[in-house]
Amino acid sequence: MKLKCSIALATSLFVSTISHAxxxxxxxxxxxxxxxxxxxxxxxxxxxxxxxxxxHNYDVNHPSKGYHAVDTGKVYTWRAAAVCWGEAAPGGSYxxxxxxxxxxxxxEILDNTTEASGCGLDKGWWD
Amino acid sequence: MKKLLVASLCLLPxxxxxITEAEKEIFRAENIRVLKExxxxxxxxxxxxxxxxxxxxTHNVAYTxxxxxxxxxxxxxxxxxxxxxxxxxxxxxxxEAPMNKPYESHMRYSIDEMPMAYTLIGVPQEVITEFIGIAxxxxxxxxxxxxxxxxxxxxxxxxxxxxxxxxTESNLYVSHGAARIAEEEATNDVNGKITLIDxxxxxxxxxxxxxxxxxxxxxxxxxxxxxxxSIQIKEKxxxxxxxxxxx
Numbered sequence: 001m002k003l004k005c006s007i008a009l010a011t012s013l014f015v016s017t018i019s020h021a022x023x024x025x026x027x028x029x030x031x032x033x034x035x036x037x038x039x040x041x042x043x044x045x046x047x048x049x050x051x052x053x054x055x056h057n058y059d060v061n062h063p064s065k066g067y068h069a070v071d072t073g074k075v076y077t078w079r080a081a082a083v084c085w086g087e088a089a090p091g092g093s094y095x096x097x098x099x100x101x102x103x104x105x106x107x108e109i110l111d112n113t114t115e116a117s118g119c120g121l122d123k124g125w126w127d
Numbered sequence: 128m129k130k131l132l133v134a135s136l137c138l139l140p141x142x143x144x145x146i147t148e149a150e151k152e153i154f155r156a157e158n159i160r161v162l163k164e165x166x167x168x169x170x171x172x173x174x175x176x177x178x179x180x181x182x183x184x185t186h187n188v189a190y191t192x193x194x195x196x197x198x199x200x201x202x203x204x205x206x207x208x209x210x211x212x213x214x215x216x217x218x219x220x221x222x223e224a225p226m227n228k229p230y231e232s233h234m235r236y237s238i239d240e241m242p243m244a245y246t247l248i249g250v251p252q253e254v255i256t257e258f259i260g261i262a263x264x265x266x267x268x269x270x271x272x273x274x275x276x277x278x279x280x281x282x283x284x285x286x287x288x289x290x291x292x293x294x295t296e297s298n299l300y301v302s303h304g305a306a307r308i309a310e311e312e313a314t315n316d317v318n319g320k321i322t323l324i325d326x327x328x329x330x331x332x333x334x335x336x337x338x339x340x341x342x343x344x345x346x347x348x349x350x351x352x353x354x355x356x357s358i359q360i361k362e363k364x365x366x367x368x369x370x371x372x373x374x
Binding site: 021022023024025026027028029046053055057060063064067069093094095097099101104105106107108109110111112113114115117120 | 145146150151153154155156157158161162167168169170172179182189190204205219222223232233234260262263264265266267269279280281282284295297302303304305306307308309312323325339346
């Protein structure tokens with residue numbers, strides 16, 4: 001299966017997850033088996049130093065190799081998205097874990113940890 | 128606007144079985160092991176003071192000191208936003224009109240309408256001269272096994288006697304967050320807890336007075352905006368943070 005993973009910064013991908021987008025504060029989510037696998041931190045039009053690492057796990061028999069991670073690195077943006085496009089069909093069994101860091105004047109904050117094995121927007125740490 | 132960065136093209140096997148809770152645990156442990164190996168913070172690792180040099184090792188952000196008056200002389204879009212916050216809300220009115228689901232991030236105009244995954248602490252009524260609204264912050268969780276449903280945090284917008292403010296709280300039990308704070312800049316101004324204080328702004332945008340404080344249960348932030356900079360206002364914001372913390 002050929003796929004494309006990307007680190008999306010402040011793009012205009014304001015479509016499927018619009019209702020979840022943070023308008024008044026930072027919001028965070030992961031989604032899995034949603035065509036994409038993804039972990040995203042965003043706060044519309046508010047720029048921060050963020051860093052999202054999204055683990056896309058698929059082989060429990062070889063956990064140290066049965067995943068790949070999309071890592072945005074430290075980015076100054078209003079939307080830090082660690083996404084793997086076209087990776088997982090609906091009904092698949094990927095397990096996504098997102099680690100959402102905020103670097104606030106150099107201080108390091110792990111804002112939230114999200115995880116998902118489904119496509120819904122209501123998937124945070126538990127699923 | 129920065130262009131998309133294509134990180135990799137790869138081949139992965141197709142997977143099609145339902146993942147079990149036991150399998151998730153295996154993946155969680157492995158993912159956290161990888162983070163530790165790379166020197167990143169891991170979930171529920173607490174709030175710790177460390178030398179600033181140790182922070183640079185992982186995220187490479189240089190610290191700049193405020194000016195001799197005690198603030199960063201720079202524009203503050205956040206101060207301007209808070210000082211014109213009702214216009215901001217009006218700007219989102221059409222976009223928010225169809226939103227009514229608990230996991231949607233629209234403004235609520237009553238604390239009771241905010242679906243939280245824990246009991247919200249919030250701002251004491253007696254310091255609020257005008258309540259503006261409350262909105263989600265963090266992640267929305269829905270887990271029937273753990274009996275957790277709602278947001279991991281919230282931001283409350285209000286006016287007080289000296290400023291327009293936003294108070295954000297994030298529950299560490301729900302978010303599984305953590306923090307590493309540079310000991311050189313930390314104070315204990317909010318009830319002896321690890322505290323960060325900074326002010327930024329200029330006469331055009333106004334000034335943002337920001338207090339962030341940490342304990343074993345919450346990461347909390349109070350942002351208050353005023354068109355002028357003064358030590359007296361800064362002291363009032365610190366005092367307000369102490370009142371909120373004691374609630």
